[in-house]
Amino acid sequence: MNNVSKTxxxxxxxxxxxxxxxxxxxxxIIGSILYLIAALSSMDINIQRVLEGIPRGQRFIxxxxxxxxxxxxxxxxxxxxxxIWMAIISTVAGIALSIxxxxxxxxxxxxxxxxxxxxxxxxxxxTFPEIILAIFAVKLFGFGPFxxxxxxxxxxxGFFAKLLAEDIENSSPAQAEAVKATGANWFQxxxxxxxxxxxxxxxxxxxxxxxxxxxxxxxxxxxGGGGIGATLNTAFSRYEFDTAAAILLVIIGIVMVLEYxxxxxxxxxQ
Amino acid sequence: xxxxxxxxxxxxxxxxxxxxxxxxxxxxxxxxxIGPSGAGKSTxxxxxNRLVEPTNGSAILNEVNLTxxxxxxxxxxxxxxxxxxxxxxxxxxxxxxxxxxxxxxGYVGFWKSFLRRFPKKDVNxxxxxxxxxxxxxxxxxxxxxxxxxxxxxxxxxxxxxxDPDLLLVDEPTASLDPKTSRQIMRLINELxxxxxxxxxxxxxxxxxxxxxxxRIVGLALGNIVYDGSPEGLTPEVLTKIYGEExxxxxxxxxxxxxxxx
Amino acid sequence: MVVQKKQDELVWKKRTTRxxxxxxxxxxxxxxxxxxxxKIISDKTVWFFVQDAPRQAADIGSRMVPPKWSxxxxxxxxxxxxxxxxxxxxxxxxxxxxPVAFCAARNTTPHSTVRIVALFIIVASRSVNSLIWALMLxxxxxxxxxxxxxAIGLRSIGFCAKLIYESIEEIDANQVEAVKATGASNLQxxxxxxxxxxxxxxxxxGIYRWDINIRESTILGLVGAGGIGLQLNGSINTLAWTQxxxxxxxxxxxxxxxxxxxxxxxxxxx
Numbered sequence: 016m017n018n019v020s021k022t023x024x025x026x027x028x029x030x031x032x033x034x035x036x037x038x039x040x041x042x043x044i045i046g047s048i049l050y051l052i053a054a055l056s057s058m059d060i061n062i063q064r065v066l067e068g069i070p071r072g073q074r075f076i077x078x079x080x081x082x083x084x085x086x087x088x089x090x091x092x093x094x095x096x097x098x099i100w101m102a103i104i105s106t107v108a109g110i111a112l113s114i115x116x117x118x119x120x121x122x123x124x125x126x127x128x129x130x131x132x133x134x135x136x137x138x139x140x141x142t143f144p145e146i147i148l149a150i151f152a153v154k155l156f157g158f159g160p161f162x163x164x165x166x167x168x169x170x171x172x173g174f175f176a177k178l179l180a181e182d183i184e185n186s187s188p189a190q191a192e193a194v195k196a197t198g199a200n201w202f203q204x205x206x207x208x209x210x211x212x213x214x215x216x217x218x219x220x221x222x223x224x225x226x227x228x229x230x231x232x233x234x235x236x237x238x239g240g241g242g243i244g245a246t247l248n249t250a251f252s253r254y255e256f257d258t259a260a261a262i263l264l265v266i267i268g269i270v271m272v273l274e275y276x277x278x279x280x281x282x283x284x285q
Numbered sequence: 286x287x288x289x290x291x292x293x294x295x296x297x298x299x300x301x302x303x304x305x306x307x308x309x310x311x312x313x314x315x316x317x318x319i320g321p322s323g324a325g326k327s328t329x330x331x332x333x334n335r336l337v338e339p340t341n342g343s344a345i346l347n348e349v350n351l352t353x354x355x356x357x358x359x360x361x362x363x364x365x366x367x368x369x370x371x372x373x374x375x376x377x378x379x380x381x382x383x384x385x386x387x388x389x390x391g392y393v394g395f396w397k398s399f400l401r402r403f404p405k406k407d408v409n410x411x412x413x414x415x416x417x418x419x420x421x422x423x424x425x426x427x428x429x430x431x432x433x434x435x436x437x438x439x440x441x442x443x444x445x446x447x448d449p450d451l452l453l454v455d456e457p458t459a460s461l462d463p464k465t466s467r468q469i470m471r472l473i474n475e476l477x478x479x480x481x482x483x484x485x486x487x488x489x490x491x492x493x494x495x496x497x498x499x500r501i502v503g504l505a506l507g508n509i510v511y512d513g514s515p516e517g518l519t520p521e522v523l524t525k526i527y528g529e530e531x532x533x534x535x536x537x538x539x540x541x542x543x544x545x546x
Numbered sequence: 547m548v549v550q551k552k553q554d555e556l557v558w559k560k561r562t563t564r565x566x567x568x569x570x571x572x573x574x575x576x577x578x579x580x581x582x583x584x585k586i587i588s589d590k591t592v593w594f595f596v597q598d599a600p601r602q603a604a605d606i607g608s609r610m611v612p613p614k615w616s617x618x619x620x621x622x623x624x625x626x627x628x629x630x631x632x633x634x635x636x637x638x639x640x641x642x643x644x645p646v647a648f649c650a651a652r653n654t655t656p657h658s659t660v661r662i663v664a665l666f667i668i669v670a671s672r673s674v675n676s677l678i679w680a681l682m683l684x685x686x687x688x689x690x691x692x693x694x695x696x697a698i699g700l701r702s703i704g705f706c707a708k709l710i711y712e713s714i715e716e717i718d719a720n721q722v723e724a725v726k727a728t729g730a731s732n733l734q735x736x737x738x739x740x741x742x743x744x745x746x747x748x749x750x751x752g753i754y755r756w757d758i759n760i761r762e763s764t765i766l767g768l769v770g771a772g773g774i775g776l777q778l779n780g781s782i783n784t785l786a787w788t789q790x791x792x793x794x795x796x797x798x799x800x801x802x803x804x805x806x807x808x809x810x811x812x813x814x815x816x
Contacts (some may be wrong), residue, residue, distance in 0.1 A: 024639045026405035028382055052629040055760070071684035097590075105582035107580050135468035137349045142801045143794070145767045146677060150782060155602050157595035161589045234677045236766065241590065249679055263674060270673040336723055363729035370652035378742040386739050391729025398734055440724075447728055 033056050075256065082264055083257035091262055094236075094246030095269070097160055099190030102229040105164045109171020109228075110221055116172060118205070119146035123191075124183060133176070140173030149235040163240030167228045175225070178220055179213065186212040226270060235267055286311055287451060287483060294328050294507075300330040304507040305342065307545035308380035308391070312450075313481045315474060317494035317515075320504035321527050326487040330453040333485075334415035335359060346451060355443070363449045364391035367444030369473070373436040377429040383421065384428050385411045388446035402416050404411045407446065416441040418472065440471070445476060452477065452484040459489060466490065491518065555558040565684060569726025598675035610791035617792045627691050627798055628773035631766065632759035632804075636728040643703045647710035654740065663748030664707070666715055676762045694771035698759050705758075706751050714740065749815050753808045753809045764797050774800075 034040040119125045121135035138150075147168035157163045162283040186209060194208035236244020243262060287310040295302040302325040310316055318326050331337035331398030333344045337353060343352045351362055367388070375384045390398055390406045397403065403411075415421050416439040428436060437457060444452060454473060458466035470486075475485050476499045488494045494501055495515040503526035510525050511518070520532035559571065648654045650664035680697035687693045722739035730738060767775025774793060781789040 024409050024416065026407045026409045028386075028401075028403075028411070028424070030380065030383065030401050050633075054634060057626065058630065058634075058691045065692070068687045075682070075686055097586070101584045101733070102581040104580060104587055142761070142798050144761055144765050146768065147794075150768075150778075151606075154606065155595075156600040159590050159592070159594050161591040163595060164587055208570075219746075230673060230675055234675045237677060237681070247678065248681075251685075263678070267670055267673040271669055279585070334727055336727060360729045360731060366727070368724065369581040370720060370724055371721055374718075374720040376721045376725065376739060376742050377718075378736070378745065383738075385723055387730070388728050390725065390731075390734045390738060395731065399737055443724070443728070453727075532757060543630050 045116050048219040072128075078254075078256040079260035080233050082260035083086040083255075090246055091258065091265070094243040094262070095265055097235075098229060098232040098242035098244070099269075101142060101160050101163050101167065101232045102225055105232075106171060106221065106225045106228050107165035108164070109168040109224070110171065110175055112168065112174035113179060115199055117176035117183070120176060120180035121183035121186070124209075133180075137173050137177050137180070140169055141177065145170040145231045146238060150238050158239040158241070160241030161240055163235040163244075166240055167231055170231065171224055171228065175220065175224055179217060181241075182213045182216055185210055202258075218280065219277065222273070222280055226273040226277060229273065230266070230270060286345075286347065286370060288345040289329075289333070289342070290345070292339055292344060293330055293341035294332055294337060295367075302507050303339070304398060307529045308502065309346075310483055310485070312483050313477075313482045314500060315477050315482075315486065316500045316502060317498035318487045318502050318504060319487055319489075319494050319526065320438065321475050322489075324504040324526075325453055325507040326504055330368075330455055330485055330487060331431060333451075333453060334363050334472055335444045343416075348426075364447055365450045367447045367449035368439070368451065368454045369440050369444050369454040370456050371459045373433070373440045373460075375428040375436055375439055375443075377427070379428060380424070381415070381426050381428055381431070382411060382424045383416060384439050385442045385446055387540075388443040390537070391447070398436065409519055410446055411442070414445055418442055419478075431463050434469060435467050437461065437465075441469075441473060441476065445480075449463070451481065453488040456487050456489060458493060466493060467496075473497070491523065577659075590697050593798060602638070606787060609787035613786070613795055614793040615784075615792065617789050618796060621793065621796050623769075624774040624777050625796060627690060627694075628763045628775075628800065629760065631694040631763040631771075631773050632756060633696055635695045636702060636752060636756040636759050636762070638695070638699035639706055639755065640700030642699070643706035643710060646703060646707040647714060648736075650707060650711040651714035653717075653719070654736070668704040668707050668711075671702075672698055672708065673704075674701070676701035677765060677769060680766045681769045684770045687803035689770035689772070692770035692772055694763060694766040696764055697721060697766060697771055701762070702759060706755050709751045710748055711743065713744050717743040739749075746815065750812060753812050753815075757804055757808040761801055764800070 032040060034043065055131050092207045116133045116136055120137055122130055125133070148169050149163060152162035152165040156165060190212065191204070191208040193206055199207060232240075232242040233244045233247060236242045236246070237248045239245070245264065247259060247262050250256070250262060287308075289306050289308040292303055292308075293304040294300075295301050308330060318329065320326050322494050328337055332339040333346075334349065335354075337494055339352055343350050345351065346365070347360070349362060351359070354362055368485075376387065379387070383401065384405050386401075393403060393407075398535060412421065412424070415424055418441060420435060420438055420442075423435065423439075425432065428439060430440065441455075457469055457473065461469060470488075470493050473484070473486070476482070486494070486498060495518060498515060501511065501513065501515050501518060502509055503522065505526050523532045524530065548691060597763055646664050649656065649660045652661070655661040655664070676697050680694055681698045683693040683697050683700075687696065717740060721743065722735055725735050725739035763773050763775075764778075765773075765775045767777065768779050769775045770776070778790065778793045778797075781787075781793060809815060
């Protein structure tokens with residue numbers, strides 16, 4: 016407490032930097048700044064056009080109000096219902112396809128060649144957004160909800176099979192071993208040791224995927240895949256923005272309901 | 286002097302955690318608060334610095350009625366009350382030094398604290414305290430890299446750098462092993478003597494309470510059922526606080542310890 | 547679970563008869579919904595096209611090989627644009643998402659009305675697909691990279707804010723209480739008690755979303771919002787299949803690299 020001991024301790028302290036090597040820290044900082052400059056300058060923002068866009072945007076947003084639920088009501092509800100059916104059937108089909116692929120993509124269940132094949136299918140399905148799948152599906156199967164159904168089902172595989180495989184790989188080996196030790200065959204083993212462990216999460220994920228598929232069905236329509244997206248696209252191209260606003264509000268409403276339902280279902284399952 | 290007058294707390298659930306506590310603690314006294322889980326020990330000390338809002342009654346520290354303060358004045362008063370927590374409650378992803386310096390937050394403006402620009406005096410004091418508890422080299426380590434005992438020492442430094450008049454200590458040894466528990470209690474006790482601090486220590490361990498405090502208050506169901514010297518803890522008293530149990534082993538061990546110390 | 551006595555034997559069943567019937571009933575409802583959905587979709591399908599699809603697929607497939615490698619040089623600028631849309635969009639989204647998340651988290655929200663507004667922003671942003679955002683923004687800002695960037699930004703706010711606010715609600719309250727006990731103001735409690743706890747999540751969410759955004763920004767060109775989708779759309783419309791396959795391979799490579807980068811960065815931070 017005397018003066019001598021006081022001078023022993025430093026009077027300044029700086030928080031140690033997050034990246035300890037200073038050359039690395041500075042090159043990351045300078046690199047990010049250079050990237051931002053390059054990216055922004057190549058964006059080619061036409062200020063004139065944006066300024067013009069402001070009153071246009073204002074009018075655009077104004078034309079959304081009030082949302083028009085009454086005109087074209089039949090068309091809107093038909094589109095919404097088609098989207099719902101599409102979402103349901105593609106979720107069911109996608110999950111049905113995902114289960115074998117997901118089992119195959121779990122390293123602790125499948126031999127290497129099966130594992131590699133299934134992982135490849137998953138990676139391919141995950142890389143391309145549903146909309147690109149939908150473009151090709153429309154080319155192959157013609158306009159309409161069938162193309163959308165195919166695109167969404169394929170999209171579901173990449174999502175569901177991957178998570179299923181990861182969940183199986185993370186499941187408790189002790190439980191799996193215990194059931195195996197009873198002399199169960201492969202199917203019994205899956206049924207008794209693996210299924211109970213992954214089931215609750217998978218049910219939650221199915222509802223979540225149903226939610227995603229419904230939202231995605233709103234866009235596959237833009238390229239001709241049927242559903243509410245087709246209706247929305249028509250509304251936009253006819254400049255019927257009040258109808259478009261109504262459609263968007265309905266989509267938001269349904270997504271909220273689905274989200275609420277899925278959180279409740281997950282609680283109920285666990 | 287800390288005065289508690291008719292301090293009452295009823296939780297929203299309807300539980301009456303404190304039933305009108307009256308207590309006077311003179312400056313420089315180290316008081317141990319014992320009692321079973323749910324007796325209201327944590328609630329009592331949290332009602333003093335109003336981490337828990339008391340329902341009724343008052344807590345008066347050096348003539349300031351804490352229960353009547355506006356939120357700004359309350360923050361000012363909290364600077365004078367250091368608190369040490371059960372699970373250390375260090376901000377785990379900050380460095381040891383930041384954790385210690387966070388004890389000065391009430392004195393430092395927002396931007397200065399945001400940029401970690403604490404006054405030189407505070408930094409110097411932080412280093413001195415860390416040296417006092419033997420953690421000088423750990424200053425730049427992240428708090429989650431430390432062991433339990435080390436974390437609690439950092440927690441002590443954080444409380445002391447506030448330059449408090451009163452130390453509120455909530456189960457400081459609950460998550461520590463027996464040996465570290467004693468070291469921590471000894472350290473708290475020594476620091477209180479050095480600085481002439483008043484302290485209220487919540488503690489489960491009757492033995493430690495007897496070893497390291499001058500006065501013991503027993504709490505049961507939100508009421509004070511014992512207030513006296515550590516030596517006065519007879520089996521009858523313990524039964525009153527905790528309920529029926531064979532206390533002879535506890536008491537005997539206490540006697541042994543006392544001889545040692 | 548029930549144990550029944552039947553002809554001097556104990557019979558164990560997982561469910562009572564009544565439970566069994568209810569269970570079957572749920573299955574019946576589920577299956578009817580799926581079948582009904584399937585009927586709706588199949589009624590709207592021209593099965594002739596579907597039957598023709600394998601031949602079509604083989605045809606398009608054969609036209610796609612070999613990819614027109616020389617075309618890939620023309621794709622450098624579109625890929626650069628795509629990456630910029632994703633990166634700048636993510637940056638915009640994170641800047642907005644963090645305050646929104648703090649308003650939406652139960653334990654940090656300034657007021658319950660603010661919380662409801664924040665939750666609505668999150669749901670609205672999540673429910674509307676980036677392609678639909680882009681569709682609207684092209685009307686307002688004109689076609690180009692800017693519309694795409696803003697679309698990605700708007701879409702990502704909800705996603706990021708949702709994950710961040712959930713992690714804010716799960717922080718260790720003791721650490722905040724300890725900071726509060728020192729007499730810290732609300733803002734100081736935030737920067738010392740809360741932010742250090744959620745910073746890893748914020749960083750992780752940003753990187754995760756960037757990875758998703760790379761994928762999403764490859765398609766924005768379909769509605770004129772810049773990026774490689776513009777070329778994809780053009781090539782498909784002009785039936786330039788060798789260009790299409792080149793573009794798909796480039797997208798595949800971009801996504802692969804972005805996934806690698808995000809995994810590396812995440813590993814370095816957390």
